Amino acid sequence: MYHDQRNTAIWSNGCVPMNKSSCKNSYTDGFFKYTNMKLPDTSSSWFSKTMNLEECRKSCLKNCSCTAYANLDIRDGGSGCLLWFNTLVDMMNFSQEGQDFYIRLPASELDHGGHRKIKIKIVVITVGVTIFGLISICACILINKNPGVARKIYNRHYKNILRKEDIDLPTFSFSVLANATENFSTKNKLGEGGFGPVYKGTLIDGKELAVKRLSKESGQGLEEFKNEVALISKLQHRNLVKLLGCCIEGEEKMLIYEYMPNHSLDYFVFDETKRKLLDWHKRFNIISGIARGLLYLHQDSMLRIIHRDLKTSNVLLDTNLNPKISDFGLARLFLGDQVEAKTNKVAGTYGYIPPEYAARGHFSMKSDVFSYGVIVLEIVSGKKNREFSDTEHCNNLLGHAWILWTKERALELLDELLGEQCLPSEVIRCIQVGLLCVQQRPKDRPDMSSAVLMLNGDKLLPKPKVPGFYTETDVKPETNCSSGNHKLFSVNEVSITTLDAR
Structure with a gap:
């Protein structure tokens, strides 16, 4: 029931009932009402704006993992539904402020003095949270005074987290x-x-x-x-x-x-010799496969993931040259209906990050869409966006592709090694999808579900608008287009992290 909308996250600990429901008789479970509560962390929660409190209670009972519920909005008598799953983290009782919170308990806990037991447990939990806070403060002091000892403690603690939360993930010595x-x-x-x-x-x-x-x-x-x-x-x-x-x-x-025997996509597509092995059929398969992988991250998986560092070197190729997206070190999890986030720590790779992220730290699913558009144009042309510069306009690959498109000469972007082995209409469709994905404004870019349909359909596509590209002359007016001066970007594929001044 909650597969598409439920938000989950990974936590090392939290509050769980001492006697969990077996779920064989879940409808005999009940809820104990706490008043004036600070609600737990919502990273492992699901919400509905339309449900009332009674519907919320019934929905929680139907799901074995549901541990508590509350109103989403407490204004005007309360409305909406907020459900928690598994552990409850960072809950607190206030003397006056706060809201009503309903924790799921088996019938045995609700009978014969169960309320008193529950209150005792809440006191124990509150004391535990306080002790944890004091330990955290001591740990911070220890880190400042003796970073070596602190590192060892952190390593042991983190290893325990992996042992608890990633039981299915093997540990290698x-x-x-x-x-x-x-x-x-x-x-x-x-x-x-x-x-x-x-x-x-x-x-x-x-x-x-x-x-x-x-x-x-x-x-x-x-x-x-x-x-x-x-x-x-x-x-x-x-x-x-x-x-x-x-x-x-x-x-x-x-x-x-x-292990991916064929290394990464950049190992093939930018090499004068190896890219001959990528005929148009293989390139189109790679373009489509990356799109399906991104669609899964953005929409079809239980976790909504923004990759934030999608580039050719982070696309690996298996034995049959099928693409696999890799390197999730900079990825971020979006919860609920979240569509955008902002950071002061801009991380990614020049040539693939969109303008709104580079300039203002804003990132969203449309950031990955922009990166994907760059990759599409690189696969079609066999040229790298960051190192390309046309002699006439000093544009990067995106700018060059845009000019060719406006002059109805899009096929000139195609890698000359492909010759006449491809279907022109399919190439033009890929170029058009690439240009739609790299448009300046995020709201103009398609989402990945639309991009997948565009690639594999035959309907008329929207006309792309100006891409979010920066010409060399935009950044450094005094330079010319000679290859010797074209050094705006790093020559390697290492992801960069930039800290904004505070």
């Missing part, structure tokens, strides 16, 4: 991974990103895997590591790379993925 990668030999190195180097490993049984090792010099760190484990371990799709496990030992933190 450091010695096994060192042996599999020949002690992380450079000959087994597959590449390196913002997280750190990635190595090919072979286990004793012959199974191949990719080991991503957190670098001490990495701009990313523990938060990104935790983020990637928490998010991708919950996702399953043929166009997403599969996380096989992780390793946490001392200072070492590693993620273990299925």
Whole structure:
């Protein structure tokens, strides 16, 4: 019932009933009403604006995982429904302010003095939260005075979190991974990103895997590591790379993925020799596969994920050159009907991040759509947006594609190596979808469900508007278009993080 709208998140602990409902007789469960409560964290909740409180109660009873409910809006007598699932985190009792909160309990807890027991439990919970707060303060002091000891404590604590919350995610020992990668030999190195180097490993049984090792010099760190484990371990799709496990030992933190024998998309599409292996049929399959993977992240999975660092080097290719989206270190989870967020820490890769994110820190599903549009135009042309510059207008690839489109010469964007092996109408449709995805204003860009339909349909598509691109002369008027001066962007594919001044 709640598959499409229920919001979930990962928590290390929280309040749970001592006697959980077996769900065999869930309708005999009841609810105990608390007054003047600060409601728990809503990261593991679901809401409806139309339900009344009685409908809310019935909905909670129907779901074995539902632990509590309350009004969504307490104004004018209360309206709407807010349901919590699994653990309850950060709840508190106020003396006067707060609102009514209904916690689910089995019938045995509600009978014969059960109310008194419940009040005692709330006191215990409140004391526990207070103690936890004091421990947190002490931990902060310890971190400032002795960062080495603090790191060891954090590592142990985080390992416990993984053990509790990611039971289905295997843990690899450091010695096994060192042996599999020949002690992380450079000959087994597959590449390196913002997280750190990635190595090919072979286990004793012959199974191949990719080991991503957190670098001490990495701009990313523990938060990104935790983020990637928490998010991708919950996702399953043929166009997403599969996380096989992780390793946490001392200072070492590693993620273990299925091995992709054909490396990443940029390894093929920007190489003068290897891109000959990507005929139009394979390129169109890659364009469509990436779109399906993004659609799953944005709409079809239980978690709504914004990738925030989609680029050709983060699209891996399997044996049959099928694409799989990887690297979720910078990804963010959107809850409920959330459509946009803002950050002071702009992270991503130049050439793929949209203007609203680069300039104001605003990101949304339409940010990933922009990145996808860039990738589409790069696959069609075989050229990299960040390094392309036409001699006449000093435009990047997006600007060049836009000019060709307005002059009805879109097919000139096509990689010259493809010759006449492709269907012109299919190429033009891909270019048009790419341009629609990179439009300046986020609201003008299609969502990924529309993009998938556009790619595989035959209906007339909307006319694209001006893309969100920056020409070299827009940024540095005194420069010309010579290749020697065209150095606005980093020459590697490492994700960048920029901090705005406060």
